[in-house]
Amino acid sequence: MLNLKIATYLFLFMITCGLSTCKSPKEFKQTIYENNFDTGDITHLSNTKISTFNQSKVLGNFNNDGFELILNQIPTHDLIEISFDLYIHDTWDGNKTSNGIDGPDIWEMQIDGSPYIYTTFSNTICATTFCSPQSYPDDYPNNNHNPRSGAVDVLLPGFCSLKLISGGSTLYKIRKIIQHKNSSLNLKCLDHLIQTNVKPAICDESWSIDNLKIVSISLN
Ligand SMILES: [Ca+2]
Numbered sequence: 001m002l003n004l005k006i007a008t009y010l011f012l013f014m015i016t017c018g019l020s021t022c023k024s025p026k027e028f029k030q031t032i033y034e035n036n037f038d039t040g041d042i043t044h045l046s047n048t049k050i051s052t053f054n055q056s057k058v059l060g061n062f063n064n065d066g067f068e069l070i071l072n073q074i075p076t077h078d079l080i081e082i083s084f085d086l087y088i089h090d091t092w093d094g095n096k097t098s099n100g101i102d103g104p105d106i107w108e109m110q111i112d113g114s115p116y117i118y119t120t121f122s123n124t125i126c127a128t129t130f131c132s133p134q135s136y137p138d139d140y141p142n143n144n145h146n147p148r149s150g151a152v153d154v155l156l157p158g159f160c161s162l163k164l165i166s167g168g169s170t171l172y173k174i175r176k177i178i179q180h181k182n183s184s185l186n187l188k189c190l191d192h193l194i195q196t197n198v199k200p201a202i203c204d205e206s207w208s209i210d211n212l213k214i215v216s217i218s219l220n
């Protein structure tokens with residue numbers, strides 16, 4: 001009985017689709033940029049600030065700053081995949097709004113001038129105090145998630161003010177696949193961090209990235 005059912009499905013599949021028209025499109029992937037920053041390679045980057053964090057070279061750290069990556073002469077493609085490690089360092093305040101004193105702490109990724117991520121992160125140590133929520137993994141300002149939501153490592157040391165504290169930095173794996181056909185790509189990552197009552201603010205909250213990879217994908 002079971003074999004009869006399977007045979008019927010196979011027959012219907014062949015009648016409906018034929019043997020060629022139901023094939024899923026083939027993907028051809030090509031890595032067009034890859035950088036772990038360990039060699040100091042700053043080709044195609046607008047901001048060349050490289051630091052050591054957690055025994056690896058990273059791009060950053062940044063506060064009210066960021067970087068731009070410009071790639072030209074990309075082979076013909078339909079999609080672009082962008083992936084990198086995003087480190088959120090020290091005491092970000094997430095969605096908190098305190099009359100412009102310390103939040104919200106916004107991080108943004110733009111591609112060709114359009115925002116693809118516009119969110120907040122919260123990295124407060126909140127065991128005994130008020131715990132400021134963050135928007136990530138969604139966009140700001142429509143969501144209140146717990147601090148470190150969506151993170152893959154929450155036990156890293158801080159970069160500056162929380163340098164000696166486990167949980168002082170948090171690692172997020174960012175991966176976006178977008179429709180894109182232009183032969184050039186402009187990737188921009190930046191922040192709008194607010195911290196008016198601590199100096200230097202970059203010691204209180206900053207970010208960096210590592211293992212930046214851009215892959216072009218063509219479908220046929
Ligand atoms: Ca590195």
Ligand SMILES: [Ca+2]
Nearest residue numbers: 093102194195
């Ligand atoms: Ca802040």
